[in-house]
Amino acid sequence: MVFSSIIFLFYFLPVFLVVYTLAPERWKNAVILTFSVFFYAWGAPVFVFVLLASTIIDFYLVRSLHRAATNRGRKVRLLLSLSLNLGLLAYFKYANFFVENLNAALLSAGVDAVGWTAVALPIGISFYTFQTLTYSIDVYRRQLEPLDRLADYLLFIMSFPQMIAGPIVRFREVAAQLRERQSTYEDKLLGFHRFCLGLAKKVFIANVLGAKADEIYALDFTTLDAPTAWLGAVAYAGQIYFDFAGYSDMAIGLGRMMGFRFPENFNSPYVATSISDFWRRWHITLGRWMRDYLYIPLGGNRVGSRFRLYFNLWVVFLLSGLWHGASWNFVIWGAFHGFFLVLDRLFLLRWLGKVGRLPAVIFTCFVVIIGWVFFRLETLGEATEYLSAMFRWDFALPVASPKLWLTLAVSLLASWGVLSAPGRWVEARLYPTAVSSTGTAVVYLTLGLLVYLLSAAVITSQGFNPFIYFRF
Structure with missing residues (x-):
């Protein structure tokens, strides 16, 4: 079950x-937990x-950790x-990935492959x-007390709004809310309004771009012309942003x-002026998690040498890429971004600061779009062929049909309108933090209901409705 399903x-x-x-107030957590278990079990x-x-x-392990009398016991x-x-x-x-690579190595050495039954990948794992790691680590660091009730911990882990595809909610961010919170009519209205805006991003932009990206990526890469290849790559870049940002909004x-x-979870990532800036704007909760639970424990910026x-x-x-998927292409994608982050530290930030905001x-965007090719395709060979097509400047006529070009042009123009400065000004007005009057509340409710019903009508008619980040 996905949020954009009937x-x-x-x-x-x-x-x-x-x-x-x-x-009643005392049963609200139990209601969320019950529906969350059903949602995931579906x-x-x-x-x-x-x-x-x-x-x-x-x-119970973390509770025991908190009560342990010695540091050794806690560790x-x-x-x-x-x-x-x-x-x-x-x-x-990762078991399938490991066995596949092990068998490939064994076969190349003339040894029989290991027998293996493929393991199904659970959604949202x-x-x-x-x-779960934020909970045990935060308690171990004594940053917060553990929860008293098992039901509250189950709710923290399994809450259906964010369990499947984020945002990655850390224990410290919601610990107090799990125990006690208030939900006013303003919260319900603004929450519904935000949900509907995310639904619109998903249905009216991400799905349109995704269908066209799939159409281009399904073509023969060896005969694909460069303009169409770039169009497919840009379409996918738009799809993955509006798909994931729309889900986060919902x-x-x-x-x-x-x-x-x-x-x-997002802050207009395609107006970033460097890869470092991009990762401050893209999948913000993942970036913060990696910083606080991996990068800083490794030494962060306080290590003794630049190397x-x-x-x-x-x-x-590298690990961020592997987190996204058990494939060498994801590892390459992570290494690709890591390489440009190192270049930022070496000289790129200084250079980009001198050339001006628009060139930066x-x-x-050029670097990010190249990276998305590795993210989109399953094998290194496919990615290499597609990148070759993107830079095959043979001036061949585009393979894509005029209708495809027109549809993508309209969709990309809408995407640019949202991501540009005027578009972001409008977007900021669409994401209010409070309701100032009854008239404003009526406007937001009406707009939300209209988007809700139109989105449902489109979903029913088009049938194309994937969520990219569900597979992670």
Whole structure:
């Protein structure tokens, strides 16, 4: 079940909101948890039991960690918690990748391959793992007290708005809200409005760009002309932003309706002036997680040598790429971004600062779009062929049809309108932090309902409705 599905929009969400609103205050967390388990079980009916069991074990492990009398005891329990959660991630997400590469090496050496039954990848396993790690590590660091009730911890991990594809919510950000929070009528209105804006990004921009990107990426790369190849790459860059940012908006809006304040996840990444700036704007919660739980423990900026600093940056982004998927192309994508982050430290930031904002933005978008080719395709060979097509300046006539070019031109113009300075000014007005009057409330509610119904009509008619980050 996805947020932009008819089942969610007309069955799950309305029923949930009615039950949640009518439930007494002391039962509201239980309502969210019940619906969250059902929501996850809809897409992963078997794995939900593994998830529940591991979450329960982890809750008591961390409680034991907090109560341990010695540092050694605390470290042992932390190690057990980390091993449990990272072990699940390693098995379900990376076991197939490891066995495939092992068998390839064995076969090249003339040795029989290892027998293996492929493991199904549970949806949202990467996001689940990172949230469990924040809990055990934050408690170990004594930054917060552990939760008293198992139900509250299950709610933190399994809350349906953000469990499947983020934002990555750290324990310290919602610990107080899990225990006590308020949800006013203003929260419900603004949350619904935010949800509908995210739904519009998904349905009216991401899906349109995604369908056309898929059409181009399905062509024969060896005969693909450069303009069409660039069009496909740019279309995918737009799709992945509006797809993921739209989902984040919907998650944040759903949380707001329940009284939660989830962290923002995007800040106009395609107006970034460097790769460093891009990663301050793109998937913000992942970047902060990597900084606080990986980069800083490795030494951060306080290491004794520049080589160690650059090595740490590169390692963090290699692992970031691997976190996104069990494929060498994801590793290459992470290494690619890590390489440009190192170049930023060496000289690029100074150079980009001198050439002016617009050239810096164009250069950054160029680098990011090249990186998305590795992210989009499954093998290095495919990525190499596609990149060759992008730079094959043979002046051939475009393969893409006029209708495709027209559709993409309109969609990309709409995308630019949102990401440009005027577009972002309008967008800021569409994301209010408060309702100033009854008339304003009526306008927001009317706009939200209109987008809700139009989006449902489009979803019903077009049938193309993937969420890219669900596979992570």
